[in-house]
Amino acid sequence: MTKKRIQFLINPISGGKSKKGFERLARKYLNDDLFEASFKITERAQHASELTKIAIQEQVDLVVAVGGDGTINEIAKELLNTPTPLAIVPEGSGNGLARYLGISSDVSQAIAKINKGHIITIDSGLVNGKAFFNVAGMGFDALISDRFAENMTRGPVGYLKIVLKEISRYKPQEYTICIDGNEIQREAFMISIANSPQYGNNAYIAPGASVDDGLLDVCIIKQFPLIQFPVMIYHLFSRTAHQSDYVEIIKGKQITIERPQRGPVHLDGEPFTLDKKLSIEVLPSSLNVVC
Structure with missing residues (x-):
């Protein structure tokens, strides 16, 4: 079975929490029989958007936002109306969307949802485009x-x-x-x-x-x-x-x-x-x- 390629995009300052040990934790809980994972850290505003565009061009199977609602926004706006799904590991200040979707801020539980791979389709909004x-x-x-x-x-x-x-x-x-x-x-x-x-x-x-x-x-x-x-x-x-x-x-x-x-x-x-x-x-x- 071909492994799915999964791209984690990590906002290092979201929620005021250190993400230094995140890759180690994620690899511990991610099912490596199913996924081939890579990890990138964002360096500035809108960097997550740039990295998502590259991931789409490289035909990555799944993009994971590791951050808060702002990080999710940067990534999700590039995934709009594409077949590539978004996954979330909530690491922000409020985590509004993740809370609504029932995604835990506990890394092991958030990764468990990725392993299960249940996908839903949600609405989005536009304000002046x-x-x-x-x-x-x-x-x-x-x-x-x-x-x-x-x-x-x-x-x-x-x-x-x-x-x-x-x-x-x-x-x-x-x-x-x-x-x-x-x-x-x-x-x-x-x-x-x-x-x-x-x-x-x-x-x-x-x-x-x-x-x-x-x-x-x-x-x-x-x-x-x-x-x-x-x-x-x-x-x-x-x-x-x-x-x-x-x-x-x-x-x-x-x-x-x-x-x-x-x-x-x-x-x-x-x-x-x-x-x-x-x-x-x-x-x-x-x-x-x-x-």
Whole structure:
């Protein structure tokens, strides 16, 4: 039997965790009767995308993202609408998509899923032509993603510190939102576009979202009194965000959002500066994933 060629792409700084022993661990648990593995470490932003393109050209059978949602994004956007599946070993700060797919951050368990080789096909999203797979957003969470990218302290603690610093001075914006032809006006603290239900760390912004329903969940978070912040956090972690008076969730396929000016948007937690008009769409059944 011909072995499948498997390419591991390792983000050495994701989640603030050392990956020095990763290759040894992976080789220990990977079924070498089935796979011939190679390992590459990313050296800069978008390097994982470059390495994935090379892997596709070399007709590798499987590409493994070893990192968080940002690493997954870099790799998965190159695998969109190709037969090459993505596998995930979660090593990020939040691991939103992996958590939703039931992929453990324990290396042995994540590799066990690769050995079993069960593949599903999931939806993806596009914002002005840029792909996302977990959650995209604008407003406050995009600002936080921008600040977090500049911060030296990774992980949930570093993220929370930035949130607490910025939340009291952030001002909501006016948005014109069109979802499948229905236009609404909203003043919003932030807007999240969810393909899967959670940001990461089991914080659920769209409890009813699914990666295989052919829809995106537009989550509009209205301005709330600062005294309500602990309640909002409770809703996120108890999967009841949809029950909050400050959250409105509308499902759709084709979405446009206009805001006062161009500014930050995050795609799977990675910040970008995009135009004031955002065209968003779902790409049904566009990515093969081992889970």
